[in-house]
Amino acid sequence: MPARARRYLVAIALLLIGAVGQAQEGRGPLVEVVRPERTLVRDELITFGTLRSDESVMIRPEIEGRLARLHFVEGQAAAAGDLLVSLDDAIARAELALARANLDLAEKSFQRAQLLFQRGASNAQARDEAQSRQQAARASLALAQARLDKTQIRAPYDGRLGLRRVSPGDYLEAGQDIVNLEVLDPLKLDFRVPQKAAGQIHPGQAVEIRLDAFAGELFRGTISALNPQLDVAGRSQAIRARLGNPQLRLRPGQFVRVTVILAERPHALVIPEEAVMPLGERLLVNLVVDGKVEQREIKLGRRLRGRVEVREGLSGDETLISAGWQKVRPGMAVRTRAAGEGA
Structure with a gap:
């Protein structure tokens, strides 16, 4: 075959190979994509506490x-x-009767002393002494009545x-x-938090408790007071909350698991954890924009089960690559399917 013909055939082959490569590049690799979700995210502090009666007194x-x-x-x-x-109360009643009789005599004596003083047959000192005995008798009667009441x-x-x-x-x-008297509704909840978290706690915050006696159930309360002084030995702050107990199911003395709700974001943006690509100290996600890959840096918040909160970098209407981002690069065309769908 002449050399000119061979060069012609090689050029045609190269053109065909390039066309096939361009076609394959145009299709791109297949990746799974997801949309960010809006959901409730809470910052929580988990500790342990003890239930106590709202009021407790020993009758004595x-x-x-x-x-x-x-x-x-x-x-x-x-x-x-x-x-x-x-x-x-036999002795107390007898003392009360004696005090009444003494008061009756003292009042009559004072009346006579007052009458004699007005007629000039007696002096002021005698009248004052009679008045003093009357007042002492009244006090004795009040004392006897108090002893009887007790x-x-x-x-x-x-x-x-x-x-x-x-x-x-x-x-x-x-x-x-004699016997103890307990107020069971509401109940107090006493627990402690470390000093590094003390600044995040304030009255009115919600708490949730769980206990082994009611597995799977959740009871809610509200923080009512904080001890302003931290414990010197443990460097912790004592916190008190109150929770309703209308059915009297909870009992003072029970040991409970406490979750303090530090903050709530009802419309937080969350994405699958596997969609995040760590690159040194930076965290990136791969987006699909007009069929091509685009990378964007994000900042994360709270980590959930299999998901993470995105604080900065996304608006919520993006399409993220959740699986297959290891085989793509910025600017590459890709084919997409929703995460969880079959091939």
């Missing part, structure tokens, strides 16, 4: 005496003002009674434990 007598009668049943609900315990012990507020520690007939000393 203020005076000594024999326990005459118990007016409650262990474990029952009690209303504010309900009579719980009666002490023997023989009856009443509930200071609505709550639920615990287990009694005494029996009728016992002689009680002043301050001796």
